[in-house]
Amino acid sequence: xxxxxxxxxxxxxxxxxxxxxxxxxxxxxxxxxxxxxxxxxxxxxxxxxxxxxxxxxxxxxxxxxxxxxxxxxxxxxxxxxxxxxxxxxxxxxxxxxxxxxxxxxxxxxxxxxxxxxxxxxxxxxxxxxxxxxxxxxxxxxxxxxxxxxxxxxxxxxxxxxxxxxxxxxxxxxxxxxxxxxxxxxxxxxxxxxxxxxxxxxxxxxxxxxxxxxxxxxxxxxxxxxxxxxxxxxxxxxxxxxxxxxxxxxxxxxxxxxxxxxxxxxxxxxxxxxxxxxxxxxxxxxxxxxxxxxxxxxxxxxxxxxxxxxxx
Amino acid sequence: xxxxxxxxxxxxxxxxxxxxxxxxxxxxxxxxxxxxxxxxxxxxxxxxxxxxxxxxxxxxxxxxxxxxxxxxxxxxxxxxxxxxxxxxxxxxxxxxxxxxxxxxxxxxxxxxxxxxxxxxxxxxxxxxxxxxxxxxxxxxxxxxxxxxxxxxxxxxxxxxxxxxxxxxxxxxxxxxxxxxxxxxxxxxxxxxxxxxxxxxxxxxxxxxxxxxxxxxxxxxxxxxxxxxxxxxx
Amino acid sequence: xxxxxxxxxxxxxxxxxxxxxxxxxxxxxxxxxxxxxxxxxxxxxxxxxxxxxxxxxxxxxxxxxxxxxxxxxxxxxxxxxxxxxxxxxxxxxxxxxxxxxxxxxxxxxxxxxxxxxxxxxxxxxxxxxxxxxxxxxxxxxxxxxxxxxxxxxxxxxxxxxxxxxxxxxxxxxxxxxxxxxxxxxxxxxxxxxxxxxxxxxxxxxxxxxxxxxxxxxxxxxxxxxxxxxxxxxxxxxxxxxxxxxxxxxxxxxxxxxxxxxxxxxxxxxxxxxxxxxxxxxxxxxxxxxxxxxxxxxxxxxxxxxxxxxxxxxxxxxxxxxxxxxxxxxxxxxxxxxxxxxxxxxxxxxxxxxxxx
Numbered sequence: 001x002x003x004x005x006x007x008x009x010x011x012x013x014x015x016x017x018x019x020x021x022x023x024x025x026x027x028x029x030x031x032x033x034x035x036x037x038x039x040x041x042x043x044x045x046x047x048x049x050x051x052x053x054x055x056x057x058x059x060x061x062x063x064x065x066x067x068x069x070x071x072x073x074x075x076x077x078x079x080x081x082x083x084x085x086x087x088x089x090x091x092x093x094x095x096x097x098x099x100x101x102x103x104x105x106x107x108x109x110x111x112x113x114x115x116x117x118x119x120x121x122x123x124x125x126x127x128x129x130x131x132x133x134x135x136x137x138x139x140x141x142x143x144x145x146x147x148x149x150x151x152x153x154x155x156x157x158x159x160x161x162x163x164x165x166x167x168x169x170x171x172x173x174x175x176x177x178x179x180x181x182x183x184x185x186x187x188x189x190x191x192x193x194x195x196x197x198x199x200x201x202x203x204x205x206x207x208x209x210x211x212x213x214x215x216x217x218x219x220x221x222x223x224x225x226x227x228x229x230x231x232x233x234x235x236x237x238x239x240x241x242x243x244x245x246x247x248x249x250x251x252x253x254x255x256x257x258x259x260x261x262x263x264x265x266x267x268x269x270x271x272x273x274x275x276x277x278x279x280x281x282x283x284x285x286x287x288x289x290x291x292x293x294x295x296x297x298x299x300x301x302x303x304x305x306x307x308x309x310x311x
Numbered sequence: 312x313x314x315x316x317x318x319x320x321x322x323x324x325x326x327x328x329x330x331x332x333x334x335x336x337x338x339x340x341x342x343x344x345x346x347x348x349x350x351x352x353x354x355x356x357x358x359x360x361x362x363x364x365x366x367x368x369x370x371x372x373x374x375x376x377x378x379x380x381x382x383x384x385x386x387x388x389x390x391x392x393x394x395x396x397x398x399x400x401x402x403x404x405x406x407x408x409x410x411x412x413x414x415x416x417x418x419x420x421x422x423x424x425x426x427x428x429x430x431x432x433x434x435x436x437x438x439x440x441x442x443x444x445x446x447x448x449x450x451x452x453x454x455x456x457x458x459x460x461x462x463x464x465x466x467x468x469x470x471x472x473x474x475x476x477x478x479x480x481x482x483x484x485x486x487x488x489x490x491x492x493x494x495x496x497x498x499x500x501x502x503x504x505x506x507x508x509x510x511x512x513x514x515x516x517x518x519x520x521x522x523x524x525x526x527x528x529x530x531x532x533x534x535x536x537x538x539x540x541x542x543x544x
Numbered sequence: 545x546x547x548x549x550x551x552x553x554x555x556x557x558x559x560x561x562x563x564x565x566x567x568x569x570x571x572x573x574x575x576x577x578x579x580x581x582x583x584x585x586x587x588x589x590x591x592x593x594x595x596x597x598x599x600x601x602x603x604x605x606x607x608x609x610x611x612x613x614x615x616x617x618x619x620x621x622x623x624x625x626x627x628x629x630x631x632x633x634x635x636x637x638x639x640x641x642x643x644x645x646x647x648x649x650x651x652x653x654x655x656x657x658x659x660x661x662x663x664x665x666x667x668x669x670x671x672x673x674x675x676x677x678x679x680x681x682x683x684x685x686x687x688x689x690x691x692x693x694x695x696x697x698x699x700x701x702x703x704x705x706x707x708x709x710x711x712x713x714x715x716x717x718x719x720x721x722x723x724x725x726x727x728x729x730x731x732x733x734x735x736x737x738x739x740x741x742x743x744x745x746x747x748x749x750x751x752x753x754x755x756x757x758x759x760x761x762x763x764x765x766x767x768x769x770x771x772x773x774x775x776x777x778x779x780x781x782x783x784x785x786x787x788x789x790x791x792x793x794x795x796x797x798x799x800x801x802x803x804x805x806x807x808x809x810x811x812x813x814x815x816x817x818x819x820x821x822x823x824x825x826x827x828x829x830x831x832x833x834x835x836x837x838x839x840x841x842x843x844x845x846x847x848x849x850x851x852x853x854x855x856x857x858x859x860x861x862x863x864x865x866x867x868x869x870x871x872x873x874x875x876x877x878x879x880x881x882x883x884x885x886x887x888x889x890x891x892x893x894x895x896x897x898x899x900x
Contacts, residue, residue, distance in 0.1 A: 050514055058495070068496055069494065070492045071494070073491065086397075086399060087397050197513055200514075222515060254406075440625050440629035443623075444686070444689075446593070447594065448693065451615065461632075
């Protein structure tokens with residue numbers, strides 16, 4: 001019996017030692033020791049992760065910079081929260097207005113735009129609201145009209161999770177002349193909030209034969225599993241701009257700013273810009289993202305923001 | 312229906328071919344939850360014993376409290392740990408958020424009440440005559456405790472199994488403090504069976520979800536099988 | 545050896561022991577008998593340091609055992625409980641537990657366990673799982689477990705209460721042998737007064753929280769100290785009355801019927817008369833007069849109740865007197881309900897106890 005107790009204790013001790021070693025490794029890699037791998041923590045909007053763009057880019061970066069990339073996928077709102085709390089080194093988001101606030105509040109620095117694409121209003125092929133090829137704002141108005149009138153076939157599924165896509169959707173309602181809080185949200189069963197990531201929201205809209213606003217990248221990545229089709233995909237207001245920015249080391253001194261800079265510079269480098277532009281073409285027949293590098297005028301940002309490496 | 316059958320076939324393929332991602336996620340799940348269970352046992356069993364054998368005011372209320380905490384919602388534990396270990400939280404300097412360590416901490420705290428409570432039940436289950444016999448045979452305090460534990464070992468083993476089952480099957484805390492990271496190194500990743508199922512389902516990868524679900528189920532069954540086998544020996 | 549000095553034990557409101565006084569001598573078998581709930585187990589548990597008395601003191605070899613509560617005192621004693629309980633391990637390991645507690649060497653443990661197994665006639669059972677044994681076998685394991693540590697005092701709390709008759713006999717035999725061969729002082733509690741009588745050198749009758757009587761089995765069974773003790777030890781005929789003088793001899797007036805007794809008693813005292821049924825003789829009313837000096841009370845048969853090969857005949861002599869006689873004798877005497885008979889018994893067969 002005593003022998004058994006000893007053996008059990010030994011096993012427990014062994015497990016604990018093994019675990020401490022694992023923890024030890026993770027813990028110490030954040031130190032600036034040259035021999036060990038640098039860890040880079042990124043909070044990203046779901047679309048960059050769900051499309052596998054990051055899964056495609058990180059191995060190249062890890063190889064080149066001898067670093068390890070840890071990606072936490074969340075909506076833009078949550079990603080900003082992580083950034084604000086100093087839990088990550090870099091954020092990759094797509095919500096210009098909130099990014100500006102974030103930077104103005106001193107949490108973010110060195111924003112660089114590395115990619116863009118377009119949002120797309122997707123819905124069932126039957127298009128029950130009859131909004132195909134309308135201007136985005138007009139289409140939104142028509143959907144709301146049919147929905148509030150009680151047409152049971154017209155449903156709009158919203159991300160409802162304070163993500164960048166959700167922000168874009170809200171700004172489109174606003175542009176169409178509605179007060180989002182009082183006239184859209186909670187105005188009837190036609191408007192439903194999913195409260196999850198883009199992929200899950202598309203799945204939900206598919207099940208309900210509903211309309212939803214999606215970034216084109218995620219939609220294309222999921223298209224094979226969906227019966228939804230693009231209903232409205234043209235209009236400047238559907239522009240979707242992705243940026244990466246560093247969390248301000250002045251706020252959190254032990255943030256890993258070197259490797260964060262490396263990552264952002266890596267994203268806007270010629271080589272990676274080409275990778276982004278060609279990503280998914282072989283699989284989907286069209287790119288999921290456009291490189292930001294040469295289109296800064298089109299997307300309305302400064303040249304420096306797409307081209308100048310961070311010093 | 313077709314989707315489910317297809318899912319199961321793909322799941323079988325992933326398991327049979329030892330898909331590296333699936334294996335890594337499964338092994339990580341087991342390591343994290345097992346560590347949490349071992350740590351929780353190291354606290355819960357002595358604590359349970361102290362409460363059971365102790366005489367102090369408020370003992371009854373304490374046991375009631377512990378039993379209430381059985382149903383501690385996992386996301387609440389997750390949120391609490393998140394707030395504590397986030398960079399701006401009191402333990403932020405340790406940089407534990409989004410690490411397996413954070414998940415271990417969350418799961419340890421999650422299973423602590425139920426394991427403590429079940430330890431108390433396990434010890435209560437020991438025949439009072441056995442207790443008297445031990446004292447009558449001149450056991451020292453330590454010898455007494457060791458032998459009571461030994462008498463209760465199957466119930467204690469079941470306690471550990473239940474703790475492990477709860478730890479490995481919870482998703483709320485794991486995703487909040489772990490972040491569901493799939494990094495290039497095993498030790499930095501925090502994707503476990505439950506968070507992976509949640510992610511894969513949301514991404515429409517039903518077959519991966521089913522495969523991971525089957526593995527999770529198999530682990531739970533295996534644990535129970537081991538327990539029953541030992542108990543019937 | 546063991547001195548009980550006004551031992552009291554109270555559980556919440558309930559007083560279980562109310563000042564037990566007594567002395568158990570080294571090397572004797574002392575049986576605590578008494579009805580269920582009289583506190584026998586409590587007394588043994590107090591002696592084994594499993595409970596703390598509310599008042600009074602228990603001394604072993606002169607030392608108050610509850611004052612120090614040292615392990616050394618506890619380790620002088622071994623206890624067997626009413627409910628056979630074994631540890632969930634092998635028989636040999638069960639028996640070894642006490643030795644392991646005392647840090648005995650492995651070789652010594654093996655040897656002593658083997659001896660103990662032999663003593664309780666369970667040789668070859670060492671490797672069996674103890675939980676698979678029968679109740680009687682488990683209780684023998686419990687006895688071996690208590691004895692292997694060579695206690696000076698063996699406490700047994702109703703050790704045979706839940707066992708079959710064969711196991712009871714085996715355990716009783718073991719107790720006698722242990723006491724005789726090893727000189728172990730044995731304190732056994734039992735609700736079975738005959739078991740007490742079979743085993744014990746002395747009995748203590750525990751009633752209402754105190755020893756109502758302490759004495760040899762013979763004393764207790766023939767000269768009970770009180771009406772309650774008499775009732776408990778199975779004396780069927782207990783008659784209440786008042787002492788009166790009668791021609792220089794002592795007699796007791798029981799509702800108008802005079803009973804002569806041998807013991808000297810002061811007139812006016814209120815007493816209970818205890819008469820064992822086997823000392824009664826029932827004869828036809830017209831039979832020859834009883835020898836002089838004997839009590840001969842006329843009466844009528846009130847009931848005849850069969851009891852095994854005997855019949856219990858109750859006669860109303862002004863008060864009821866019962867005797868157990870064979871069927872044949874019932875037939876010979878032609879007894880039936882309502883028959884007139886004479887019940888005779890010697891004054892020496894009457895044991896008088898004072899009533900409060």
